[in-house]
């Protein structure tokens with residue numbers, strides 16, 4: 001897992017590394033700049049001229065060190081600096097080192113603002129501001145940013161695109177629109193917000209060797225899950241396992257016009273590793289369910305509100321809502337589950353809409369059993385009220401997860417798994433080919449199957465979301481993002497499990 005820290009925490013991590021490694025801050029800057037340079041030369045050729053735009057702080061110091069290193073790699077490098085003083089201590093040192101190497105600096109003046117001409121094939125390295133941004137860029141700094149954004153050149157940002165507010169949304173548009181962003185050590189929350197996609201471009205985290213002791217001492221409240229096995233243990237079955245010990249999942253899914261949802265959720269639940277999957281749905285759809293998923297058991301909808309059925313069949317988790325319609329029957333079923341279920345409950349799709357009027361019983365239910373909600377943005381807003389942007393929505397999800405003691409899986413690119421303690425895991429897998437009807441049904445079925453096997457809610461959510469995205473990636477590879485369908489995601493779950501196990 002890659003930690004997500006705030007700008008302030010990153011500063012603390014730097015200081016921790018300087019103290020505990022120990023390392024001088026100028027040497028840490030040298031190491032960061034070397035790492036950036038190595039990454040840069042792996043992608044770009046010295047045939048393209050390079051212009052480094054360097055600011056007065058440590059981000060600018062990195063820029064000047066990178067300029068020196070790239071020159072040593074045979075790049076033709078020019079440095080542009082706004083004439084702002086004083087420079088930070090380490091920036092000044094790297095400024096002197098650059099001059100000592102025979103480098104020159106094109107100064108931009110506030111009063112006589114003129115930006116040097118840059119050839120169209122040049123690569124621009126943006127080292128104007130990093131994580132030390134303390135307020136929005138205005139005046140001539142904003143004008144520099146606007147000018148850069150008007151140029152056709154490829155822009156590579158050092159650490160963050162200048163002007164970006166690392167911990168959330170940036171008001172206004174005085175932010176460099178980078179094509180690439182090579183960021184140091186950890187991910188910034190801003191990278192996870194769809195509104196910032198045009199600023200951050202393709203981002204990559206570079207390990208600059210900050211001291212790992214900091215992460216132990218101050219575990220991050222958010223992280224990016226590159227591989228689930230870094231954060232959870234998969235359930236191991238022994239040779240004597242049988243279908244009864246692998247968990248029995250009960251799905252309440254499908255209605256006359258949306259029976260495909262039940263088919264897909266069932267298929268995914270069957271591929272979760274669960275021993276038994278029962279689908280409670282309309283009897284008229286049983287032949288369809290059994291033709292498409294012969295391993296599944298069908299039951300009447302009433303099974304969802306039948307305690308003796310659930311006890312007798314040893315149901316271990318229940319997932320409801322995929323393909324449901326919002327009518328009295330389903331309201332009753334959901335209310336019964338909230339008031340009576342003794343096993344973990346997953347609430348998806350239409351059941352989330354029904355929940356709007358049931359928040360008091362949801363709150364009580366969450367005292368008794370683990371509950372996971374799997375809304376997409378529209379469902380989340382319907383349930384908890386509209387948010388004007390993704391940063392506010394995430395804040396609200398954290399608040400609601402803590403208040404109601406829920407796990408909220410807020411679906412989208414980098415699906416957010418918000419835990420009852422307010423911690424957030426962002427998922428790394430998946431692609432836009434998955435943004436199609438039925439994709440959520442597959443996730444709901446898969447997650448219910450994991451819950452039935454005894455995975456804790458947090459682990460079931462992290463693992464299901466990762467596997468779902470990985471299956472989506474396998475489907476996209478096999479059939480392309482256009483043609484792939486939600487059912488293809490479910491059908492590629494075997495590849496996702498293999499990916500999980502082979503890359504552990």
Ligand SMILES: NC(=O)C1=CN([C@@H]2O[C@H](COP(=O)(O)OP(=O)(O)OC[C@H]3O[C@@H](n4cnc5c(N)ncnc54)[C@H](O)[C@@H]3O)[C@@H](O)[C@H]2O)[C@@H](O)CC1
Nearest residue numbers: 014029032057058059129130131132133134135136137159
């Ligand atoms: N982990 C670390 O701490 C490391 C940090 N490094 C670099 O250091 C950067 C952070 O450096 P700094 O904290 O010096 O910050 P920055 O280089 O981001 O810039 C801060 C400077 O800009 C000024 N400033 C802030 N907002 C402004 C605004 N809106 N308009 C005009 N001026 C403004 C501040 O007063 C300060 O002088 C990182 O992004 C990274 O590039 C690297 O050298 C390696 C290690």
Ligand SMILES: [K+]
Nearest residue numbers: 126129160162
């Ligand atoms: K920058």
